[in-house]
Amino acid sequence: DTGVSQDPRHKITKRGQNVTFRCDPISEHNRLYWYRQTLGQGPEFLTYFQNEAQLEKSRLLSDRFSAERPKGSFSTLEIQRTEQGDSAMYLCASSGGAYNEQFFGPGTRLTVL
């Protein structure tokens, strides 16, 4: 098991473009979380899945954001019509135990020009 992976690691885009990020969790984990981290801040929750069901969405997740986890495996996070304020590190984490111990991927750093 190689842990949580994310792709791409870096993404530079122009304002108004759509971007999509992928997260592959640890294979036996049924819960998957997306967080956003801006400079000098801790990670902030965006959304999470249990298997394929999206159970909770943060108020940070505007209508331009959508996330999916088909078949309860990998997940994608799409941002439509990107804005400069979307520039951040997007972190994915997975969990499968009883104690909510979350394992993080390396993150995708998004820069919106």
Place this chain on the structure above:
Amino acid sequence: AQSVTQLDSQVPVFEEAPVELRCNYSSSVSVYLFWYVQYPNQGLQLLLKYLSGSTLVKGINGFEAEFNKSQTSFHLRKPSVHISDTAEYFCAVSPRRGNTPLVFGKGTRLSVIA
């Protein structure tokens, strides 16, 4: 709802000196507590966790933390730091019931000086 306060945004310390990074939390329910470390341009790595039992928890890389329920604190300590410990450290909290998202503090930047 839960919240986490990390009292120091930056902590400089000389190599081989001891260090304490402070974390206080607020919650109306019982919680699990975590410390994560983040190296530049990387994700978060779990250092240690408090789930139940002994209030002194040992983690990786020689770090330990003590849970103090009355003071709602979970301070991280290391008796002797190395240059390689330079990183950002995050304290996080989660309610015991349910697998809800973690709530993080703003982080403490530990800089180890040679």
